[in-house]
Amino acid sequence: MSDAHLVLEALEKRFGAGPPAVAALSLAVQKGELLGLLGPSGCGKTTTLRMIGGLAEATAGRILVAGHDVTTLPPHKRDMGIVFQNYALFPHMDVAGNVAFGLEMRKQSRAEIAAKVERALAMVHLDGLGHRRPRELSGGQQQRVALARALVIEPSILLLDEPLSNLDAKLREEMRTEIRDIQKRLGITTIFVTHDQVEALAMCDRIAVMRAGSLEQLGTPFDIYESPATPFVADFVGRINRLDGARDGDGDILAGPLRLRAAKPGPAGRVTVMMRPHRLHIATDAIGPEWNSAAGTIRRATYVGDVLACEVDCAGAMLTVERHTHPGQPIPREGEAVNLAWRVSDTLAFDA
Amino acid sequence: MGKALFHVLVAAMLVFLLAPVLLVIPMSFSADKVLAWPPSGFSLKWYAAMLEERGLAEAARNSLVLALVVTTATLAIAMPAALAIDRWRFAGRDAILALLTAPLLLPTIVLALALLIIFVGAGLLGTWPGLVLAHMLVTLPYGVRVLSTSLSTLPASVEEAAASLGAPPSSVFRRVTLPLMVPGLVATCAIVFLVSFDEVVISLFIVGPQLVTLPVALFRYVESRTDPLVAAVSTLLVVFTLAIVLILDRAVGLRRAVGK
Ligand SMILES: Nc1ncnc2c1ncn2[C@@H]1O[C@H](COP(=O)(O)OP(=O)(O)O)[C@@H](O)[C@H]1O
Numbered sequence: 228m229s230d231a232h233l234v235l236e237a238l239e240k241r242f243g244a245g246p247p248a249v250a251a252l253s254l255a256v257q258k259g260e261l262l263g264l265l266g267p268s269g270c271g272k273t274t275t276l277r278m279i280g281g282l283a284e285a286t287a288g289r290i291l292v293a294g295h296d297v298t299t300l301p302p303h304k305r306d307m308g309i310v311f312q313n314y315a316l317f318p319h320m321d322v323a324g325n326v327a328f329g330l331e332m333r334k335q336s337r338a339e340i341a342a343k344v345e346r347a348l349a350m351v352h353l354d355g356l357g358h359r360r361p362r363e364l365s366g367g368q369q370q371r372v373a374l375a376r377a378l379v380i381e382p383s384i385l386l387l388d389e390p391l392s393n394l395d396a397k398l399r400e401e402m403r404t405e406i407r408d409i410q411k412r413l414g415i416t417t418i419f420v421t422h423d424q425v426e427a428l429a430m431c432d433r434i435a436v437m438r439a440g441s442l443e444q445l446g447t448p449f450d451i452y453e454s455p456a457t458p459f460v461a462d463f464v465g466r467i468n469r470l471d472g473a474r475d476g477d478g479d480i481l482a483g484p485l486r487l488r489a490a491k492p493g494p495a496g497r498v499t500v501m502m503r504p505h506r507l508h509i510a511t512d513a514i515g516p517e518w519n520s521a522a523g524t525i526r527r528a529t530y531v532g533d534v535l536a537c538e539v540d541c542a543g544a545m546l547t548v549e550r551h552t553h554p555g556q557p558i559p560r561e562g563e564a565v566n567l568a569w570r571v572s573d574t575l576a577f578d579a
Numbered sequence: 580m581g582k583a584l585f586h587v588l589v590a591a592m593l594v595f596l597l598a599p600v601l602l603v604i605p606m607s608f609s610a611d612k613v614l615a616w617p618p619s620g621f622s623l624k625w626y627a628a629m630l631e632e633r634g635l636a637e638a639a640r641n642s643l644v645l646a647l648v649v650t651t652a653t654l655a656i657a658m659p660a661a662l663a664i665d666r667w668r669f670a671g672r673d674a675i676l677a678l679l680t681a682p683l684l685l686p687t688i689v690l691a692l693a694l695l696i697i698f699v700g701a702g703l704l705g706t707w708p709g710l711v712l713a714h715m716l717v718t719l720p721y722g723v724r725v726l727s728t729s730l731s732t733l734p735a736s737v738e739e740a741a742a743s744l745g746a747p748p749s750s751v752f753r754r755v756t757l758p759l760m761v762p763g764l765v766a767t768c769a770i771v772f773l774v775s776f777d778e779v780v781i782s783l784f785i786v787g788p789q790l791v792t793l794p795v796a797l798f799r800y801v802e803s804r805t806d807p808l809v810a811a812v813s814t815l816l817v818v819f820t821l822a823i824v825l826i827l828d829r830a831v832g833l834r835r836a837v838g839k
Pocket residue numbers: 242248266267268269270271272273274275
């Protein structure tokens with residue numbers, strides 16, 4: 228990791244007494260990488276971002292950019308572009324003035340500034356809106372101005388704090404791809420804070436899942452989703468079934484009425500078993516040795532157009548099954564008896 | 580029904596609040612020798628008489644100069660104080676804020692007496708510095724309060740954004756904080772100016788034979804005479820005050836609409 232562009236070393240932030248908001252956080256971000264900071268509200272994502280940007284002082288640890296210690300550098304010397312959750316546009320300047328601000332601080336010539344502002348606005352599809360005031364723009368347009376303002380200074384690192392959370396669902400998806408495209412094209416090292424797992428999975432090269440100020444898991448979207456390190460991560464990055472049980476000496480897991488096998492072996496003792504609902508199937512006949520199975524009764528079937536979710540009572544253990552809908556397939560009735568099956572490799576077990 | 584009642588109540592309250600002020604205006608055009616309602620006839624003679632009153636004109640000029648000096652000095656102190664109170668969580672912050680507000684809660688007459696006692700010893704009675712100091716005792720709390728309220732509504736993230744874009748603290752203040760504070764500053768100026776221009780209780784104790792303010796001069800005038808001249812002066816004061824408020828409102832509104 229010696230070539231990492233941004234390194235956090237045992238970063239900590241305390242606000243007064245009590246547990247720290249961020250504790251012993253260590254991360255290395257590669258040049259041009261888009262790293263997501265994912266976690267529930269209040270887990271310390273914004274605080275981490277603010278420490279990287281120099282807006283909050285770290286109470287312990289170090290921040291290195293390209294090998295240089297910037298831990299105590301004030302924000303105006305860090306050369307980082309920040310997009311705030313509320314955009315924080317300058318209300319007394321027009322759009323062009325907002326975007327030009329960082330260039331003016333860098334004492335660039337008028338002609339140079341005008342050209343760059345125009346290019347930056349074109350990049351975020353705001354050509355011709357340079358004379359509007361921020362309050363005359365929609366949320367999505369304000370978000371683009373904030374992005375253009377942060378990018379036009381060609382910062383060494385881009386910090387985004389839930390930049391899409393104030394947008395409606397459709398616009399949010401559009402902006403996801405747009406931000407990702409721009410970020411890739413400019414090859415700019417980026418930290419993307421979000422509490423939305425879909426956003427993180429869709430956009431990031433790697434995701435750091437945070438919980439109560441600490442790093443819970445660092446990995447690619449695939450790793451995080453398919454091989455969660457803890458029940459917390461498994462639960463946070465997607466819907467999941469959860470059963471508590473115990474592993475015996477043979478490696479079999481007894482969870483209530485069910486006898487299961489898990490993807491990875493482990494020692495005997497208490498375990499938590501988790502399966503994603505869409506990896507469970509209402510079985511026909513394809514049961515083999517690499518499958519777990521359970522018999523149950525449908526308690527509830529919820530049809531939401533593209534997905535059908537069934538809650539199945541397997542002798543007391545409630546499991547949710549999801550499948551895509553087809554016009555030919557009937558919707559199961561409540562009270563219907565079914566067999567469930569899922570692959571052993573889709574069965575995650577965590578030692579309690 | 581409930582709405583109609585509400586409107587009637589609001590109208591009644593406005594009449595109650597404004598009636599004395601509105602009464603003064605017709606009275607200033609009275610042709611009578613004494614203040615009486617209703618006037619038996621109308622004329623402009625009291626406006627003419629007002630211009631003849633040397634003492635009042637002199638006092639008006641004093642009040643104007645005093646209010647301008649007090650406003651400037653108050654702003655010079657209240658601005659850094661409000662910034663410090665809003666931005667830094669220093670020890671004794673609440674105590675300082677309470678201390679700055681205390682003069683607003685004390686009976687003015689107590690303040691006036693205290694100032695009288697101190698100023699006698701310090702030789703400040705009837706002097707410009709004495710009057711400025713005394714007025715600032717009243718205007719500073721207003722200034723700090725109004726300014727720190729306007730600062731607290733200013734989102735910190737806007738300044739942080741400026742800093743992250745490479746602006747050192749001085750540039751952040753000049754390019755972002757100050758422009759965004761303009762409405763608050765204008766409001767502070769207007770309030771402080773009017774409070775000083777209007778101040779009578781403390782001034783009564785502090786003024787001297789050579790240095791009298793307009794409210795004090797008016798107060799003394801009505802003690803010895805009861806002609807409608809004071810109504811004429813009062814009408815001008817109402818117009819003057821309204822003009823200040825309107826001009827400032829325009830200035831702030833215009834700035835918001837047009838200026839950078
Ligand atoms: N300025 C502050 N003063 C005191 N506590 C704070 C401050 N900022 C954040 N915190 C606390 O730190 C924790 C992490 O907050 P934050 O980083 O904003 O979380 P997130 O962005 O993940 O929602 C929270 O418990 C929050 O209450």
